[in-house]
Amino acid sequence: MRCRYGCCRHSPRSVSGSVGDISPIVGSSLSMPRSLVRKTVGTGTDSGHSHPKRRCSTVLFRADKAAKRRQRRPFLVRRHKRAGLPRAVRRWTAVVFAVTVGAIGSHSRKVRLIVRTPSHTVLERPGSLAEQDVDRYVALVASLLNEQLADITATMRDVLYTQIGELRGDESLLNLLGASIEGNVETILHILQYDIADEHVEPPSAAFEYARRLAQRGVPVNALVRAYRLGQDHLLKRSFEAIQATIAEPAIAFCASQRFVSTTFNYVDWISQHIVSVYESERERWLENRSAVRAARIKELIGGKTADTDRAEENIGYSLRQRHVGVVLWIDEESVSDSGLSTLERWATTLGECLGSRGKPLVVACDRTSVWAWLPFGHRDTFDPAAVRVFAEADAAAPRIAFGEPVAGVDGFRETHRQALRAQALALAGGADPVIGFGEPGVAAACLLSANLPSTRAWVQRVLGRLALADDQHGRLRDTVRVFLAEGGSYTAAAERLTMHKNSVKYRVARAEEERGRPISDDRLDVELALLACRWLGDAIYTEPR
Structure with missing residues (x-):
């Protein structure tokens, strides 16, 4: 054998x-x-x-x-x-x-x-190696680490606070971070110490609440996931130190280290999925609620119902102690899509950057076709309205824009918004330019004339006569007379501005007086106002030719 x-x-x-x-x-x-x-x-x-x-x-x-x-x-x-x-x-x-x-x-x-x-x-x-020997040593090391839980939590919190700037906040948020770390570390050590099955593990409530708070404060979710990865690294380093100090036999130490690595990795992978899900759900809910609350607080501010400026600033997330420019952005009904509001919000942000605003604008939806915005300008009291027109003309897809003048404080917050709304009403009534500013020459007066369109239409037709007809020939006559009066009745200045010969200006002014039926000098102020109304209200007050 x-x-x-x-x-x-x-x-x-x-x-x-x-x-x-x-x-x-x-x-x-x-x-x-x-x-x-x-x-x-x-x-x-x-x-x-x-x-x-x-x-x-x-x-x-x-x-x-x-x-x-x-x-x-x-x-x-x-x-x-x-x-x-x-x-x-x-x-x-x-x-x-x-x-x-x-x-x-x-x-x-x-x-x-x-x-x-x-x-x-x-x-x-x-x-x-006997499995029971490895289990015994793993449980021993886990229990020893559990006795150091307070120290592990404190050092890990310091590491996360130092390396992840997005997690820095007030004392209450830091305390909640510590509670979340302690709950996660304690759960991992209990899994190792008592050999708890995966299906019986429950996530710590503090970890979920911390994820909700970060979602409410707008902290990016990748900062939260990175915190778990850094925490895993820190806990494994402490575990390896404890294994080296406790287990003398390298074979058992090797198997115990493997157990710690696999258990910690599986837990972090599992808890990360739950945490991200909680974060996203809370973020969506918070944004919906915040938008509703912010819109309500803004309407209270506009209506003059809020006296506590600090409370108002906290609710809307915007500083009221500065100069603002109220803006209304809107699109036509036929251009509305599911992403229409978010697109208008992006346009508002881009407009603020173009004009050199001092921070992120405050934007709130008015309806499905328009948004209200406030551009922060700090202590600046002027800006270039022509830049808004250049901004809109640079892209054919740009929305229509109406804006007020820069005004400071809570009262200015209300006033510039009202100016933007009146400018928008003027643009909607007359189908005027896609960009209109309340501070542009003649706009404020035209806004007053647009308050009662039937009366304004009748008055304009009485002042201008046939000069108010809605055709191209009478439109050219109106434009020439309006510039002629704006230049102080100077044929030469009007010709330079219109880039035409002086005699051509004289001919058009004479033709306008013939169509009107009387000289312009008889009631020059009324003529100027009537021509201003025609400039901004357009078809709303013109007389249809017979």
Whole structure:
């Protein structure tokens, strides 16, 4: 009968044979006398082999006298080439004894390993590391870390506060961050200490509440996810330190470290999904509620119902102690889409940047086709209205824009908005230019005339007569007379402004007087106002030609 390696035969008496007692080796120091090692291991004939020089089931040892003289270096090991040991064990060991025990005849084999580690301790492993030993050490390390929970929480909070600027806030938010860290770390350590199944793990309530608070304050969600990754790194460093200080056997330390890494990674991956879901839900709900609350507070401000400026600023998220320019942006009904309001909000922000505003504008939806906006200008009291017109003309997709003048304070917040609304009403009534500013010449007067269109129409027709007809010929006459009067009745100045010959201006003024039926000088102020109304109200007051 051949042995399992096929290198030698067992004699018939080997069926009942056995290896000598190895109990003196188990748990003993590797510096035992060489004679005891020989006696314990036995010879080839004792182990039932017919070939005493080919002992495959036992390990041959020889003493290296020179090595022993050099600070008692370990024995050299010779073993059968197929009787290999686990790679991780070979990497950690200084000396390995492999001894075959059990019934030789039945070929049942159990290898008992005695490993001398760098710390000169001895570990006995039947076959592989016992799972219960790893579990015991993992629970021990987890319990020791749990006793340091307060210190781990404090140091981790400092790390996150230092490395993630978005998480910096007031004291209440920092305390909630600490509670979230403590809840997550405690949950991980309890999973390791008590071997809790994944399906029985509950997320900490403080972690969910912290995610909601960050969503309410507009902190990006990637900052929250990064906090969990940095927290995982910090906890693993503390865990490795505790494992190194607690577990002397490298094999068990290695398995315990693996357990900590896998458990922590799985938990962070699981909790991150829940946290992001809570964050997104809260963000959507908060934005909806905030928009409704902000719109209500803004309407109270416009109506003069709010006396507490600090409270109002907190509710709307905008400083009232500065100069503002009220703006109304709108699109036609046929251009409305699902993203219409968000597009108008982006246009408002871009307009503020173009005009050099001192911060993000306050924007609130008025209806599905228009938004109200306030552009902050700090202490600046002027801006260039022509820049608004250039901004709108640069893009054919730009919305229609009406804006007021820069005014300061809470009263200015109301007044500039009312100016923008009156300018918008004028633009809607007359179909005027896509950009109109309340401070432009004649706009304020035209806004007053637009308050009662039927009366204004009748008055304009009485003052201008046939000059109020809605055709191109009379339109050119009206424009020439309006410029002529604006230039103080100077034919030369009017010709330069209109880029035409002076005689042409004289001819058109004369033709306008003929159409009107009387000289312009008779009631010059009325004529100017009537022409101003025609300029801004257009078709709303023209007379249809017969």
